[in-house]
Amino acid sequence: xxxxxxxxxxxxxxxxxxxxxxxxxxxxxxxxxxxxxxxxxxxxxxxxxxxxxxxxxxxxxxxxxxxxxxxxxxxxxxxxxxxxxxxxxxxxxxxxxxxxxxxxxxxx
Numbered sequence: 001x002x003x004x005x006x007x008x009x010x011x012x013x014x015x016x017x018x019x020x021x022x023x024x025x026x027x028x029x030x031x032x033x034x035x036x037x038x039x040x041x042x043x044x045x046x047x048x049x050x051x052x053x054x055x056x057x058x059x060x061x062x063x064x065x066x067x068x069x070x071x072x073x074x075x076x077x078x079x080x081x082x083x084x085x086x087x088x089x090x091x092x093x094x095x096x097x098x099x100x101x102x103x104x105x106x107x108x
Contacts, residue, residue, distance in 0.1 A: 015070075015087040018060070022080050024052040031059055033096035038081060040098065053077065057084070064089035 019038050026042035033040060041059055045051040053073055061068040064086045076082035 015085055016064075016089055016092065017074070017083060017085050020056060020060075020082045020084055022047075022052055022056055022082060024080075029055055029059060031063055031095065033098040035098040039095060047078075050077070053082075056082070060084055060086060063093045063095075065091050 021035075021038035021040050023040060023042045024045060024047040026044055029041075029043045029045075031039065031041050041056050043052050043055040043059070045055040057068050057071045057073070060071045064071075066086060066089055070087040070089075072085045072087070074083040074085050
């Protein structure tokens, strides 16, 4: 299966870049999967004061099994569509491709 995550070889180290579409104020926090090139992430946090961004960083860190300090918001701090960089991920999760039958990914 072709990876939808972009591998990087930055001077700071290897990592992946992922484009995210954030759905704030949801009923629960979860990573849904890829749709139209974006990883859809629901969060219960409101988009004020960076609370939604902090929750998305927490979810990405858990999914890639890295400390939250290795997840960096690169672009889109005040928008729903964002770009994150994960430095040296321990795993590359196989997020589902969303379509008519929506599934969700649960990090373990």
